[in-house]
Amino acid sequence: MMQLNCPWCGVRDEPEFVCGGTAQIARPGVACGDQEWGEYLFFRENPKGLHRERWRHTHGCGQWFNLVRNTITHEIIAVYGMQDPPP
Amino acid sequence: MGVITKPKYSIWTLLKGAASRHRQWAPAWHDARPKPAYDVVIVGGGGHGLATAYYLAKNHGLTNVAVLERGWIGGGNTGRNTTIVRSNYLYPESARLYDFSLKLYENLSQALNFNIMLSQRGLIVLAHSRHDLESLSRWANALRMNGVDADLLTREQVQHLAPALDMSSNARYPILGGLTQARAGTARHDAVAWGYARGASALGVDIIQNCEVRGFIEEAGSIVGVDTSLGRVRAGKVGIAAAGHSSVLAKLAGFKLPVTSYALQAMVSEPVKPILNAVVMSAAIGSYVSQSDKGEMVIGGGLDLFPSYAQRGSFSVMQESIAGTLALFPSFSRLPLLRQWAGIVDVVRDSSPIIGRTPLKNLYINCGWGTGGFKAIPVGGWTFGHLLATGKDHELAEPFQLERFNTGRLIDEAAGSGIAH
Numbered sequence: 001m002m003q004l005n006c007p008w009c010g011v012r013d014e015p016e017f018v019c020g021g022t023a024q025i026a027r028p029g030v031a032c033g034d035q036e037w038g039e040y041l042f043f044r045e046n047p048k049g050l051h052r053e054r055w056r057h058t059h060g061c062g063q064w065f066n067l068v069r070n071t072i073t074h075e076i077i078a079v080y081g082m083q084d085p086p087p
Numbered sequence: 088m089g090v091i092t093k094p095k096y097s098i099w100t101l102l103k104g105a106a107s108r109h110r111q112w113a114p115a116w117h118d119a120r121p122k123p124a125y126d127v128v129i130v131g132g133g134g135h136g137l138a139t140a141y142y143l144a145k146n147h148g149l150t151n152v153a154v155l156e157r158g159w160i161g162g163g164n165t166g167r168n169t170t171i172v173r174s175n176y177l178y179p180e181s182a183r184l185y186d187f188s189l190k191l192y193e194n195l196s197q198a199l200n201f202n203i204m205l206s207q208r209g210l211i212v213l214a215h216s217r218h219d220l221e222s223l224s225r226w227a228n229a230l231r232m233n234g235v236d237a238d239l240l241t242r243e244q245v246q247h248l249a250p251a252l253d254m255s256s257n258a259r260y261p262i263l264g265g266l267t268q269a270r271a272g273t274a275r276h277d278a279v280a281w282g283y284a285r286g287a288s289a290l291g292v293d294i295i296q297n298c299e300v301r302g303f304i305e306e307a308g309s310i311v312g313v314d315t316s317l318g319r320v321r322a323g324k325v326g327i328a329a330a331g332h333s334s335v336l337a338k339l340a341g342f343k344l345p346v347t348s349y350a351l352q353a354m355v356s357e358p359v360k361p362i363l364n365a366v367v368m369s370a371a372i373g374s375y376v377s378q379s380d381k382g383e384m385v386i387g388g389g390l391d392l393f394p395s396y397a398q399r400g401s402f403s404v405m406q407e408s409i410a411g412t413l414a415l416f417p418s419f420s421r422l423p424l425l426r427q428w429a430g431i432v433d434v435v436r437d438s439s440p441i442i443g444r445t446p447l448k449n450l451y452i453n454c455g456w457g458t459g460g461f462k463a464i465p466v467g468g469w470t471f472g473h474l475l476a477t478g479k480d481h482e483l484a485e486p487f488q489l490e491r492f493n494t495g496r497l498i499d500e501a502a503g504s505g506i507a508h
Binding site: 001002013014015018019021034035037038039041042043044045046047048051053069071072073074 | 332334335338343344345346347348392393394395396397401402403435436492493494495
């Protein structure tokens with residue numbers, strides 16, 4: 001089981017958190033076509049290795065934050081805020 | 088060629104084997120080395136890849152085919168599932184697809200001359216509330232409209248079919264009734280991989296293990312081969328059947344898929360005497376249970392809901408699956424767990440597969456089966472083989488194209504397949 005370091009509450013166990021998928025995907029404008037909209041909604045890098053992703057401390061403070069996590073080892077490389085640039 | 092002439096398995100070969108202390112058995116399939124070129128190269132030697140190769144040879148006469156497997160055949164999700172086969176899907180497109188698969192399973196032991204130990208012991212989906220009963224009747228009606236067998240069960244019928252369930256009035260998950268598909272059941276997962284491998288190998292397909300694809304060779308906008316750990320292999324067409332690693336291969340080829348890889352857990356207890364004859368599923372607890380022919384209780388859980396390529400699961404998800412299972416079957420509480428594992432599954436948003444073209448010419452993909460790939464091995468191989476051989480979509484696979492994620496014609500089975508995705 002992973003332990004995540006919530007920026008507000010500190011280190012807590014994984015069941016307190018919910019993963020919100022890939023972080024910081026830019027939403028295309030309303031004028032975009034089906035191709036671009038489909039890409040935005042569904043198509044993902046799904047990397048084997050480092051992944052930037054959103055998490056929410058749902059059963060805690062309820063706040064969102066970002067992680068860089070290794071999808072093979074589950075090692076957490078960095079924790080950063082929702083508005084921060086990725087490290 | 089190194090083709091093994093297939094000795095037919097029968098009671099007589101078994102008796103002959105017994106008389107010679109089982110020293111006469113030849114390997115069931117030929118462990119090949121890659122040739123410089125093939126008509127079709129299939130990346131991934133799991134159930135889907137092997138079935139594709141078998142049907143390419145059997146249905147279309149294409150035998151200059153190679154299956155490239157990074158590890159050993161059937162060592163990925165084919166060896167990591169809960170062996171359940173069923174076709175109780177909600178939408179017509181899915182029902183047709185999965186029921187075709189179940190029909191192929193029903194004759195697979197005879198077709199492959201390899202006992203896949205299909206046991207159509209029936210599957211029960213439990214209803215824990217009045218609302219569950221209503222949604223199960225909708226589901227049953229949809230199944231019957233689609234020509235799939237389905238029957239609603241009363242509380243008493245559920246109790247009769249699975250007497251070990253906690254039917255008491257103060258149960259944590261009270262049981263009000265259920266839905267059954269009598270033709271559903273289990274099949275021996277390794278035998279499915281080995282049977283298809285043996286069938287394909289006997290028809291001349293090369294099955295190459297420990298051969299990792301590291302890149303695709305592109306010439307003038309078409310894929311003409313693959314770079315592997317055992318050298319370059321040229322191919323007329325390349326088909327990817329790599330489940331949880333589909334995105335990794337797509338990245339090598341230079342395109343993206345609507346796939347996220349998650350770990351899906353399963354576990355078995357120590358073997359005990361027969362106590363549970365049916366496969367029991369409950370959406371409320373998000374897990375499902377059956378008893379293997381060896382006697383182990385096989386428990387399948389929900390997904391670890393964060394992207395992962397680690398073939399192990401989180402303790403918290405395992406705990407949830409077990410707690411739910413014990414609430415249904417209190418008598419299992421003293422059973423020690425023997426093994427627990429996870430497979431990496433390729434989940435798409437509508438929980439329906441992709442069997443079709445990629446943005447690259449001569450590169451095709453069969454993926455997106457998510458948590459339900461095992462039951463679909465025969466139809467996945469049948470339709471993907473058809474596409475690779477003819478260049479045209481099989482009619483069953485037409486709705487399951489990559490384009491649907493841009494056109495919006497999703498086939499949203501997430502709610503219909505009986506287990507939380």
